[in-house]
Amino acid sequence: xxxxxxxxxxxxxxxxxxxxxxxxxxxxxxxxxxxxxxxxxxxxxxxxxxxxxxxxxxxxxxxxxxxxxxxxxxxxxxxxxxxxxxxxxxxxxxxxxxxxxxxxxxxxxxxxxxxxxxxxxxxxxxxxxxxxxxxxxxxxxxxxxxxxxxxxxxxxxxxxxxxxxxxxxxxxxxxxxxxxxxxxxxxxxxxxxxxxxxxxxxxxxxxxxxxxxxxxxxxxxxxxxxxxxxxxxxxxxxxxxxxxxxxxxxxxxxxxxxxxxxxxxxxxxxxxxxxxxxxxxxxxxxxxxxxxxxxxxxxxxxxxxxxxxxxxxxxxxxxxxxxxxxxxxxxxxxxxxxxxxxxxxxxxxxxxxxxxxxxxxxxxxxxx
Numbered sequence: 001x002x003x004x005x006x007x008x009x010x011x012x013x014x015x016x017x018x019x020x021x022x023x024x025x026x027x028x029x030x031x032x033x034x035x036x037x038x039x040x041x042x043x044x045x046x047x048x049x050x051x052x053x054x055x056x057x058x059x060x061x062x063x064x065x066x067x068x069x070x071x072x073x074x075x076x077x078x079x080x081x082x083x084x085x086x087x088x089x090x091x092x093x094x095x096x097x098x099x100x101x102x103x104x105x106x107x108x109x110x111x112x113x114x115x116x117x118x119x120x121x122x123x124x125x126x127x128x129x130x131x132x133x134x135x136x137x138x139x140x141x142x143x144x145x146x147x148x149x150x151x152x153x154x155x156x157x158x159x160x161x162x163x164x165x166x167x168x169x170x171x172x173x174x175x176x177x178x179x180x181x182x183x184x185x186x187x188x189x190x191x192x193x194x195x196x197x198x199x200x201x202x203x204x205x206x207x208x209x210x211x212x213x214x215x216x217x218x219x220x221x222x223x224x225x226x227x228x229x230x231x232x233x234x235x236x237x238x239x240x241x242x243x244x245x246x247x248x249x250x251x252x253x254x255x256x257x258x259x260x261x262x263x264x265x266x267x268x269x270x271x272x273x274x275x276x277x278x279x280x281x282x283x284x285x286x287x288x289x290x291x292x293x294x295x296x297x298x299x300x301x302x303x304x305x306x307x308x309x310x311x312x313x314x315x316x317x318x319x320x321x322x323x324x325x326x327x328x329x330x331x332x333x334x335x336x337x338x339x340x341x342x343x344x345x346x347x348x349x350x351x352x353x354x355x356x357x358x359x360x361x362x363x364x365x366x367x368x
Contacts (some may be wrong), residue, residue: 002112006030006196009297012318017061017197018113022182022189031196031295034059039243044211050074051101051204057239058105058200061112067106069137074101074204078212081327082178085342086217088209091331095125095132095156096362101205102198102228103129109197110190111137118190119144121178123171123285124153125361126228131162134190141190144178146171148285150332152365170279172291191224202232202297206240209356216246219355221253221342223334224263224309225287227298229358230254234301249305249338253355255341257284258311262291263298267309272299282319286334286361310345312337322365330363 010028015021023029036057037043043056051074052058052066060066071094077103078088090098107130110118117140120130127179134141141162145154146169157164167174182189192198210216216237224230233252240246256264259282262274268274274295282288292298302309320343321336337358346352 004059004061005033007033017109019113019187020113020188022179022191022194029194032200034058036239039240039245046083048092049106049367051201051208052134054204056208057207058196058203060105060200060303061109065112066104066108069111069133070104071100071133071136073104073201074208076208078209078356081324081329081357084351084355085355086358087329087357088205089329089359090205091335091359091362093201095128096365097129098205098229098358098360099126099192100133101191101201102126102232103201105201106130106190106192106195106198107133107137107139108168109195110134110139110188115139115188115190115354118188119178119181120190120192121145121175121226122192123288124149124157124365125160125286128153128156130190130192131157134162135160142181142187142236144174144181146174147244148281150366156365170290171285171288172279173184192228199232199235202229203236203239204232205229205358206233206236210240210245216240216250217354217356219251219253219352221255221338221355221357223287223338223358223360224256224292224298225260225289226292227294230298231294231301234305252305252307253342253345254302254307254309255284255287255338256286256309256311257337258314260284260288260290261311262289263302264309264311266295266299267302270282272296272303274299282314283333284312284314284337286332287337293341308345310341310348312341314342316340316343325363329358329359332361332363332366335359335361
């Protein structure tokens, strides 16, 4: 049994992380009641060549279960792209996407608490990651994806032995259908938005960057759909700042699709909750989230750190993908949106050097 506890973000109630309930009885989402020790490079396990080298700073059920789940995720290179931009090549992971970071910690938690069967809803990458790591952990898995999900992603999910349900309608409706199964059948909801163990893995994106560069870049571009990477990045940066490892918080450039932009609109209007929108089709499928479940939490972070939010122009995404490919890097459409949004940011605010952008999904997973 784990000594860790969840705390409800709405009512403050604490429950053991051994629970199989996806959220508090009041309806609030959980976070982990965990305070990492101050950053100290001596606490990095340099004999471990995966993101679990940073496990001293991550909430973990134990120090054994992850060893049978990890597939060496993390430790991705940072490469120069041009004089102003560096790419962190997070699609160079087992399932070709950055979601492996969170899936590794989430599925390790599932195995530690005895989960035998789980479900997840996803636009593709998170579902593929959870399916792969569940297969490795011996956990039966079903993935719900919205219609329009890349067939290549669906094929990858099925290859891991997971059952795929393609749900007509929007990404948000897909999540509703999956949650209905959780509610009706009591199956474990291994979801990258609801379960905070996912964010523990996403924090490693920053810890790795800091160890690799011995600093944090002045500007960090982060895509925000449900905000899994965004939340992990902010939590890790806050930890480094509180530890005195960095002197100031970097400029975070959060981006959304211009066709699915509830958080961008909220920031523009000074609101503390996402704006209700009509979701329009976008090739940036990975961030096409009209109702982000942790939207208020994300906006609180945005206001707390004066984070700028921009949109990726839809008609610039394929052009950005082409420009990246001409330099030898083949990324998926949602990843190209990161660079398109950065270029749009430069149009608004001027030249922006010392910028880190995540290459979060491989191009081979997209329709071409």
